[in-house]
Amino acid sequence: MFAPLIRWLDERIHLDDLIAPFKHKTVPRHRLSYWYFFGGITLFLFIIQVLTGILLLLYYRPGANEAFESVQYIMTRVQFGWLIRSIHAWSANLMIFTAFVHMFSVLFLKAYRKPRELTWVTGVILLVLVMGFGFSGYLLPWNTLAFFATKVGTEIAGQVPIIGKPMMIFLRGGEEVTGATLTRFFGFHVAVLPGLVVVLIAIHLFLVQRQGMSVPPKVEAEWAANPAARREMKFFPNFMLREMMAWYVAMGVLGALAAIFPWNLGVKADPFVSAPAGIKPEWYFLFMFQTLKMIPSKVWIVDGEVLGVLGCSLAGLLWLLLPFFESDKASRAKVWITGLSIFALVYVIGMSVYGYVAN
Amino acid sequence: MCADQAPQPDTSRRRAIELFLGGGILASLASFIYPVLRFLVPPAVVDLGGDEVVASKLGEMKPNSGKIFRFGSRPGLLILNSDGTYRALSATCTHLGCTVQYRPDLREIWCACHNGTYDLNGRNVSGPPPRPLTVFDVHQRGDEIVVSRKREA
Incomplete structure (x- = not known):
């Protein structure tokens, strides 16, 4: 059916040349291969975000007097509106989750080593941007929880010495969280962040395509000892079809979650009511939130918050530059980085759970 | 085998x-x-306008003038003639849907978009409009000028 069309295109733009790199590309095949899927699943969920986001834009209206009502309208009046919004919200959370899984798998399989430092760096920046998506999108329904989460989140940004205050005013569009903040966050969420993320994803994927998949050092050593054990599969169609199956499973999980547990809308934000008891940020900010909560209000002569914010920023910077601390040669740095990775995973999970349970 | x-x-x-x-x-x-x-598919908008609306107050309009009022989700045109009688019509031009206006100088209803004109009975007299404007009933209730859809005979 499509053969004549493909021939017609091929005659003009030489499709074969375009597909050729994918035909030659192979993916290493070993017992840890399934960890390769999580980056792809994250990409798939991002595509879902773009598509459902465009649909929501058809009815959503930014503005303190309209945002909550328009989301309410989407959920109650527009056919399948509840489902589209629920998919958008669930997919956002799953995307952040799979991005974390992808990051830690890359860390433990040591895929960030030379020559893939830039892939790691773009990946960490992408994670920060995705969390920015989460933070800005959370405010858009203009409900009480979102209002206070934004108030606290931007207040934390304001704790950074010297640049903190101007940064907070830039984020809020004024001294306080108001309709002006909503307008800004809407702009970040639907224009600024998507643009940046698409460019970074393009670089990230280009690097992955260019350099191929990393083989974990353990498997590499086994293969070096026994070259007959080395196995590969073609990227197209073998790996591609497996990836499609992974996407299909992700779709199933997403659809089930969105339909069985529709996302709540909550109560419309009112700047002149008290924050509700037990208010917490989204789960992916909990580990940072809990860290800030546990630092005493005054450490020596420094404010606790300032110390926490600076500490978190420094940790983030070191995390971004992690591959550059690892050398080619067997050294103590390798052990050190593995130890740090395990510590980071335990810390993030532990603090998140603690933050979830604690009052 | x-x-x-x-x-x-x-x-x-x-x-x-x-x-x-x-x-x-x-x-x-x-x-x-x-x-x-x-x-x-956008959900249908509920037309809460009903069949009747208060278009103006007595003494609000000058003789030989027109006023656009809201009739449900569409605009209507209320005209006060020089002899003190009221007239109400749909203000949506039957050509391409612009909102028409009363021209006191011509004593006609005129559409600025494509220069269509209607007489005071809503009949399309010149220009592109293909059909006459819908005419509404006008009553006076106290000091309110009430416009309603013409009842089908």
Whole structure:
């Protein structure tokens, strides 16, 4: 059916040349291969975000007097509106989750080593941007929880010495969280962040395509000892079809979650009511939130918050530059980085759970 | 078993798998596309305007002038003639839907978009409008000028 069309295109733009790199590309095949899927699943969920986001834009209206009502309208009046919004919200959370899984798998399989430092760096920046998506999108329904989460989140940004205050005013569009903040966050969420993320994803994927998949050092050593054990599969169609199956499973999980547990809308934000008891940020900010909560209000002569914010920023910077601390040669740095990775995973999970349970 | 019959069961199995796989994928696609198509259709706007609306107050308008009022979700045109009688019509031009206005100088209803004119009975007299404007009933209730849809005889 499509053969004549493909021939017609091929005659003009030489499709074969375009597909050729994918035909030659192979993916290493070993017992840890399934960890390769999580980056792809994250990409798939991002595509879902773009598509459902465009649909929501058809009815959503930014503005303190309209945002909550328009989301309410989407959920109650527009056919399948509840489902589209629920998919958008669930997919956002799953995307952040799979991005974390992808990051830690890359860390433990040591895929960030030379020559893939830039892939790691773009990946960490992408994670920060995705969390920015989460933070800005959370405010858009203009409900009480979102209002206070934004108030606290931007207040934390304001704790950074010297640049903190101007940064907070830039984020809020004024001294306080108001309709002006909503307008800004809407702009970040639907224009600024998507643009940046698409460019970074393009670089990230280009690097992955260019350099191929990393083989974990353990498997590499086994293969070096026994070259007959080395196995590969073609990227197209073998790996591609497996990836499609992974996407299909992700779709199933997403659809089930969105339909069985529709996302709540909550109560419309009112700047002149008290924050509700037990208010917490989204789960992916909990580990940072809990860290800030546990630092005493005054450490020596420094404010606790300032110390926490600076500490978190420094940790983030070191995390971004992690591959550059690892050398080619067997050294103590390798052990050190593995130890740090395990510590980071335990810390993030532990603090998140603690933050979830604690009052 | 004949040699040329051997591939037979193989291809039928393959076809069955293709059928299940293709059918499954098509069914999934349909289940994704159907909600999206329904989502794209905007919900009908409830017309709370009803059949009657207060268009003006007595003494609010000058003689030989017109006023646009809200009739449900559409605009209406209320005209106070020089002799003190009121007249109400739909203000939506029958040509391409612009909102018409009363021209005191011509004593006509005029559409600025494509220079269409109607007389005070709503009849399209010149320019592109293909049909007359709908005429509404006007009553006076206390000091309110009430416009209502003409009852079908």
